[in-house]
Amino acid sequence: MIKIESLTLQRGALRLLESADLTLHPGQKAGLLGTNGAGKSSLFALFRGELTPDAGSCTIPADWRIAHMLQEIDNLDRVAVDYVLDGDQRLREIQQRLQRAEEEHDNHALGMLYAELESHNGFSADARARVLLAGLGFSSEQCEARVGDFSGGWRMRLNLAQALMCPSDLLLLDEPTNHLDLDAILWLEDWLRAYQGTLVLISHDRDFLDAVVEHIVHVENKQLTLYRGGYTQFERTRAERLTQQQAAFEKQQAQREHMEKYIARFRAQATKAKQAQSRLKALERMETLSPAHLDSPFSFSFREADKQPSPLIDLREGVLGYGEQAILHQVKLQLVPGARIGVLGPNGAGKSTLIKTLAGSLALMDGELKSSEHLAIGYFAQHQLDSLDSKASPLLHMARIAPQEREQSLRNFLGGFDFHGARAEEPVLHFSGGEKARLALALIAWQKPNLLLLDEPTNHLDMEMRHALTLALQGFEGAMLLVSHDRALIRDTTDELWLVADGRLQTYQEDLDTYTRWLARFRQQQAEDIRIANAPAGAQPDEERVDAKTQRRLAAEERKRLAPLRKQVDKLEKQMGEAQAELADIETGLANNEIYTAGMKDQLKTLLSRQAACRQKIEQLEEQWLEASEELESHSA
Template sequence: MIRLQNLTLQRGPQRLLEDAELTLHAGHKAGLIGANGAGKSSLFALMRGELTPDSGDCLLPADWRIAHMRQEIETLERLAVDYVLDGDLRLRQAQSDLAAAELAQDGSAQARFHAELDAADGYTADARARKLLAGLGFTNEQMDRQVGDFSGGWRMRLNLAQALMCPSDLLLLDEPTNHLDLDAILWLEDWLKSYTGTLLLISHDRDFLDAVVDHIAHVEQKKIILYRGGYSAFERARAERLAQQQQAYDKQQVARAHMEKFIARFRAQATKARQAQSRMKALERMEELSAAHVDSPFDFTFRESDKISSPLLDMSDARLGYGERAVLEKVKLQLTPGARIGLLGPNGAGKSTLIKNLAGELEPLSGRLVRGENLIVGYFAQHQLDSLDSKASPLLHLQRIAPTEREQTLRDFLGGFDFRGPRLDEPVLNFSGGEKARLALALIAWGKPNLLLLDEPTNHLDLEMRLALTMALQEFSGAVLVVSHDRHLLKSTTDDFLLVADGLVQTFDGDLEDYARWLVDYRLRNAPVNNTPVNPDKTDKKAQRQQAAALRQQLAPHKREADKLERDLGTLHEKLSTVEAGLADSTNYDAANKDKLRDLLADQAKLKIREAELEETWMEALELLELLESMQAELEALSS
């Protein structure tokens, strides 16, 4: 197990932890959350032995193998697949020893090192590394390219693959989803669910945390508080604790008033049952849990546009791409005020290409694109963070686009994005990625846009800022088109989805669970097939067997998840039976037992709500499992 006892940790003049306590048992999967600068990454460095406690103890089993996701890459000349294989140090040592024995023509040593290589699964290592890379979005051609050929985000994917390649008892992952698209995140979720070691995960993606972890370790006020369950359970528990404070309660009421307005708007527009249900649940959960975020430093809105056009933008029969190469064909899209659209699609299918054309960074190769007379676009993309003036402060950035506005008004506005005090006047040169993203969003919000085009806006943002952005988007009266791997943001702020795939942009009639199922089918349909002409029938059957095997591996975590949900539902039914037995006892209706009766009724209501949630989740899990099993059966029948 991991044990932190009376732990005090300091970096320079800043004390991060003081007399902190934490116990994690082997096999636990815990999300480590807390404000930026709270000490999460320093805690990882402590567990890797790179830091020592200022006082207290950090105790880990001496024989544990620790794997972690590195934040930098130095060996740019290595091939991508070799770089991933380098994560398995035992494998590399066995390969090196065997090569030396072969060079020395030492038969006895060769036999011994062949056995060690076999024990390290060395003969399947290359295939396993390529499978990891494929899951994270790399093509076969990219796997054999040099590391230096890739951009920073793709290098982070290589670091993640290297960490997953390393056999480990403890896996430390620091923001693994920051540079992943939704497809890769769904794949990583399944991989981590089947991971048998102890996992400690820093993430700002609440849906990812809910899917993967069974505990939340919250770093707050130099202490670590451990909560059971995922992020949603943490929010409930923390909300209950904070709601006991009058100040927290008062602020919660204000937030609830806002949320009631949003729920009413979505209710009125709910034309698609499944999407409406998903969206309503997300909003109701946010309303219920708002007290968990009463101490958020963020509070902002997108300023309303003075004029508006309808439609804001109209594209028809458009051909989109670069130079002579078309990425999307026959695109038809009209955006009107109030539209809320999420873009879905595999990596590289053209989502960013579409947004760049709508934003005016690219022009259609052919077709028609008409912009409304009063159209004002607020466009957010990652490359815009690099276009900020590194020598200018947040205040100066805003003063440049609002030269006649009172300085105090600008300071107050930036305060909603947590730029306060000296930070307001500091140059952005040394700002973190999250701070630059907040500043870019602040500049967009000030500009009174009536169309927001957001390409992965939550990269680098912490959980509190993501929640503030979600609430600001819900209040925004213009149109929103967003690409995001943050499923909570998509569920909470979009009414409709467009699917970008196979060179087309089409309406997607379903929710994100339907999209996850669509992705499974898409990957199977687009799996590479060996076209060796020697024996086509044999080759086809081999490819089908490989696809069936790949699908079988995907089935395991889904089966475990369905079984766990069924067990949880059984446990809940037992609790509900006990409560209802108490309600059936006539003595509990006596005046002397009114407090007990009230508690029983409250417990019954909570359990009924949880029962409905669990049953729906369980049924969805069973539907997905049945779909995968039927697909596997078809493939196995074809390959036999």
């Protein structure tokens, strides 16, 4: 287990932990939370042995294998699947030793190394690496691409796959969902729930934490506090403690009063009724959720637009795509003030294409797009972080878009995004991804948009900033179109869901929980379509409905027809059992040290030859059995 006792950890003059204690038992899954700079990454470095305690102790079993997610990639020429396989260092070591033994014709070493490779599941490693890549959204073609051909976000996916590939007793993941879409996040949730080792996870995605961890370790006031349950339970427990403070109570009352005034003002108006209902739901949630964030350094709102024309955007018969490749067809939509829409859809279906087209950064291929002359778009996308002037400060960025505004007003506004004092004057060059994202949001919020187009705005944002953004979006009175893998943000800020899938855009009538199940079925259907496309010619689905009597007769005929197939499957299973027994006998012989003496050279060669032939036979039998079983299942369905 991981045992921390009276731990003091210091970086330079900054003391991160002081006399902290923590115990994590084998197999526990814990989320590690804390403000930026609280010491989360330093704690990870301590676990990896890269830091030593300034006082106290941190004990991890010496035989534990530790895997962690790299933040950089050095070898850009590596093929993606090979890069992922590099995560299993023991596998690579065995393979290198095998190569040397083959070059030296060392049959003794070869026999031992092949047995070691098999015990390490090395023969299935390539397939397992491709399964990891597929789960994280890589196509078969991308598995063979150079690492350098991928963007920064996809390289982070490769680092995640490499960490998952590494056999481990302790897995350390730092913001693994930052560059994932919802498809990949749901896959990762399943993978981590099945993980048998100890997991420590830094994440700001509350739904992801709730799905994966059963404990929260909170770094606060230089201490480590262990909470039972996922993030929601942690937030509730911490809220109960904070609400005992008078200052917290007063701030919460002010927030409630603001929402109540909004509800009272707009509840009776038909055009605003939906928004008022949304605020009412937010007000109900505030009772338990808000207090846990009352010490947040963030507090901001989107400045009210000068005009709210209706409609803001009207698109008819739109064809959207890149170059000559159409992705979405016959798109019809109209955005009016107060529309609050979450856009859902599988990876690659066209969500970002829709946002980019409406933002004007991607030309419409066909159709008619009308925009109001008073349209003011606030567009957030990840590439905009790279377009910030690295030599300019947050204050200078603000001054460029508001040259007539008083400096103090700009400083006050930036303070709501936690850019205070000298920090507001520092160049963006060395800012973190989270700080750049906050600055991009500040620039949008200042410019009084009446339409927000947000494409994954929470990437790099911590929990407190996500909460502040949620409150700001709840108070925004214009229209909003949101693409996000943060299910909590979608749930708390949108009133309507749209679905992008199969080249179409349509209203989605269900909720997020139903969508996750729909997404799973969608992926299964995709796999089934591929299977059918590759099925033998002439196979046709049943198109006629028959009565019960006919069904029974057909079922009896089908059982009779399938009997030879079942017999073939049984026969292949028996042959595989015999072949595997033969292989076991051969490997028993290879395990005898005498076989590697000089006088037994011919016998060794014979055994190795039989071993290779037997393995090949088993592979062929397994392939035949799989084909026969699939055919049997397809006819039995």
